[in-house]
Amino acid sequence: MATDAPPLPNVTLLFGPMLIGVFINMILYGVLLGQVLTYYKLYQKDATWMRYFILVLFIIETANTGFDMAFMFQPLILNYGQKPTFFPTVFVTQPLCVVLVSTPIQLFFAWRIRSLTKSYWVPAIIAILALASCTGGIWTAAMIKIVKTFANKPKLHNSALLWFLSSCVADILITISLVLSLARRKTGFSGTDSVIDRIIRMTIQTGMLTAVFSILDVVCFMVLPHAAINFAFDLALSKLYTNCLMSTLNARHGLNSVSATGGVSAEGRRNNSHGLMGGAPTSPAGRRHPETFEHHTRQMDSSAIYELDTQKSAYDVEATYGQPREEFGIQVTKVIERVKDPLPHPFTQ
Template identity: 30%
Template sequence: MGEFDLVIGVVLVGIFLNTYLYGLVTYQFIVYYNTKFNDRLWIKGVVGVLFFLDTIHSGVAVYAAYNMCVTNYMNPASLAFVSWEIPFTACATSLAAFVTQGFLGHRVLVLTKSIPLVSLIAVLSFLGLFFGFYAGIYSGMLDAVAKFGPLGPFVTCWLSFQTSADLVITASLAIALSRARTGFRRTDTIINRIIRGAVQTGLFVSVFALGDLFSFMLHRNTNLYAMFAYPIGRIYTNTLLDTLNARTSLKALSNATEDVSVSAFRMQPTSTAISSVHVAKDVISDFSDTQVADAKFVRDDSSV
């Protein structure tokens, strides 16, 4: 292993992965706006804010690579100091997590109607945001990597609260959707697909957050944590955009059968009544017309 593999090499790997994920974010962003979902303005605003934040952060990551490998080429002493890109990454990542968790927390509220559960998610998410900004700003104030010792508890709080919010959201969505199973094979297939997607994305971002935490705590003399830290924000945005864009494929799948109707994520009141279908009281009330499909599934009572 080379002298700088765990100092510069791992940072470059993280930036390469971040750039790849930003490409996926850009693709999903284009798909979202070209599909013309009838989403509320605040939903489109969330998507726009996250894409803007991802664009800025990805540009900062590329600049960090340039600064490290070109500007400070043959100047290894610069690696001992904290450049502004590191505090910015912590703040940008925690903000992306907070916005995404807020959106998914709203979905949990609509599906479960549980104020205590959503309050728990909100508290965990806010604490993750607070400690993320605190850790980022504090790291810039410390200036030298050798002084990162006192930063440990704040990074632990940041990533622990952030990961806890992700896991609570994932578990809540999985349980709520599993209870919506109707007994119809194709209906349950759609529900299982949504559950699998929620679990996969929740675990994926949790793995990166925990990798960031353990790398920072156990390998202080390396930059291994950066390999996990840079891509986390893109994973959150991909999660949200994939959730929104998946409604098209779910709608197509639901149309393939006559015994299932998908009550969509409605961003505005629907103008189309679905005959012979009893819509459960806990169907999502914030989602739009029958063009979108991704939330609560109801069984056709007249067919029983």
């Protein structure tokens, strides 16, 4: 006589959020793949260490995606129908992969802030928080191996708090520091300021995104200790960090073009007939004044460098009159022109 099969355990609040997190992770991996291909296509002249840095991050992210699929395969397929008791075996790799990605990226941005601000205090605080977050991630991985069961999940709170809160504060400091340092470099020229405004918007969007996910992760982790809601955010964290970095680096192509032209083509600069950017001014009748432009100087302020780049814009090459100069980043340029015109002119009065 056949007996009724026992009801299947309810795994909605445990494996459901994990599965959603894995889905988000895999979608962001596809985005990252496109970002990496774009980077290696457009920025072949970047520093060698930077190109290897991106390659290492991509390898870690590829491994992370494979591990995520593996630890979901175990409870949903191999242990199907069993009561969820243990953390999946491969789950220990999750915090390790996140800190192996987030810590180098946060240290990278700390270095960029040091280059922009010429100050050590804020970059040093960011570096300390990044290393603390790395310590918390490694501690969490070790604790997962020790506690093993979902029932002991609250024992992970101390290590997880160190991990998430340090990372969150570091992300917020990075965002605020970049925004303030870039805002101070506005020159009053609409072309330059529009580029800086675009960089500021992108910095806020990317930096705060990782901070928000870290906050949601730690809040859900603390408020719902016996559920796995936090993993819907946690499993996407590493991909968010890498995609934010790649989107920032890849944006240089468009921003350099705008920065180079200031909204006007290089040809338009050379053929400018109003004397605003180097051409000889014309009279209302269209005739040039041969007496004008006895003295013409251009002063370049190239201290505001944002991103790592060895490519020179067309305008930068023109401004240096063919002299080779290798620099890094989007060149935020302030142009000051002094023109001595002995004759009255409607465009100079």
